[in-house]
Amino acid sequence: MRTDGYRFGAAIGLAYPQVIAAMETQLSNGPTCNNTSNGPSTISNNCSSPVESGSIEDSKTNLIVNYLPQNMTQEELKSLFGSIGEIESCKLVRDKITGQSLGYGFVNYVDPKDAEKAINTLNGLRLQTKTIKVSYARPSSASIRDANLYVSGLPKTMTQKELEQLFSQYGRIITSRILVDQVTGVSRGVGFIRFDRRVEAEEAIKGLNCQKPPGATEPITVKFANNPSQKTSQALLSQLYQSPNRRYPGPLAQQAQRFRLDNLLNMAYGVKSRFSPMAIDGVTSLAGINIPGHAGTGWCIFVYNLAPDADESILWQMFGPFGAVTNVKVIRDFNTNKCKGFGFVTMTNYDEAAVAIASLNGYRLGDRVLQVSFKTNKTHKA
DNA sequence: TAGCATT
Structure with missing residues (x-):
């Protein structure tokens, strides 16, 4: 059984501020319209600001979802985002050769309002070890591909903000990252900068490779990141x-x-089989027949004492950090559409479900104390 | 000196 279960407080209380802070960092970098940096062929939407690019017609319903857990399937992605509203299409991007998830995907809603709601409610959601990022997808084009740079030799004291300040003169930065030692949290002196467009990345290489950042004693190396x-x-x-x-x-x-x-x-x-035998309290079981909570496709968890206004997103937020969640369901009254006080969560792995139950049973959500357990075979009469 | 952002 895993012993590194996440604290619930970290799942809900801290995830949003962290992501908001990260987004503020990104959005603080306005575009620098460096016309001299572009080659002979220029693109008309060259100098659009982040705000303007968010209002491009075909980006109001189509979202890109980043930092998905490695083992999350397209069906789980659809289940998660389908809890917000009707989905027109959903795709998890996979490696063409190996079929492995590349950790990101697209969700296209029917209604732009649902896309906006998905950003507001699911951006920053913690799923397993990941904090997912939900944002509008940029219109796809060749010019935005292969715009990711790998930077090494950075001063260990350089912050992400300083890194962005250094590179922002060459274009609009989509993401930035400085890798840190997992134990000490100290910078490893390497990082990534993703520009909006490849031409911006090319100019940044020309301008910054082998150059010393302000105050630095050693030059940095800037090159295109490996795919x-x-x-x-x-x-x-x-x-x-x-x-x-x-x-x-x-x-x-x-x-x-x-x-x-x-x-x-x-x-x-680091793929671990989803179908390997599971050790359950010292007893090895394959099919899980007659085991409480096991529903054939996962482990069903009963969540009781939810508030009338509870929705699926709160269940995702509560259980997502503990492991692979395949489905959540809030049971509602047919007439009022209000939660009847309980819901269900399906998780793939027994050990993760057990940690989630142990951690969340008795948890105080608002003014209610939740009861969380494996679902039993009791029938709930309507 | 390496994390998964354009289907």
Whole structure:
């Protein structure tokens, strides 16, 4: 059983301020319209501000969702965002070769109001070890691809804001990040800057690579970041070429290579099987027949004493940090549409569900004390 | 010297 369950207070109380602070940092960087930095072909929407780009017609319903947990499926993504409103389309982006999630996806709503509501309620939601980011998708075009820079040799004292200030003269920054030591929290002197457009990134390389930032003693290195999916594909190909039965494998060799491929995927992505046998209180169980709470596709949790105005998003916020949540449901009165005081949450893994129950049972939500347990087979009469 | 932002 995992022992690193998240504190509930961190899940709801702190997630939003953190994300809001991060967004304020991003939005504080207005675009610098550096006309001289562009090549012969310029793009008409070149100097739009963040506010203007958010009002482009086709971006009012289409959202991009970043920092999704690695094992989250498209169906779970749809379930989460479908709790806000009707979805026109939903796509989790996967590596074309390995099929692994790239950690982001798109959700297109029918109603722009639902898209806005999704940003307001789901941006900053903690799911497992991730804090998801929900924002309007920019209109897709070749010019915004491959605009991510990898920066190394940064002064250890440089903050994210200072990094952005350094790079913002070359264009609109979409995201920035300084990597830190997981234990000490001290900067590792490397980071990423994602520009709105590739031409801006190119100019930043020209202007800042091998240059010393203000006050620094050593020059920094600025180059295009590796594409994470490319890196994995290269690693896979490299491993396959090194295998004894390389190049033209027959059926037997293919099976062995498939085995190596699976292991490589596990190493590259840290994938743990969703279908491996689970140890439950010392007893190994596969199917979970007659085990309370197990519904075939996951572990169903009963949440009692919810307020009449409770909605699905509060269940996502409460349970998401503890692990993979596949579905949430608030039971409502048919006539009033108000919550009848209880709801259900389905989680994939037993250990994560158990930690969630142990942590959330007895939790005070508003003026109510929640009762949280595995769902029993009691029938609820209408 | 590496995290997953354009389907």
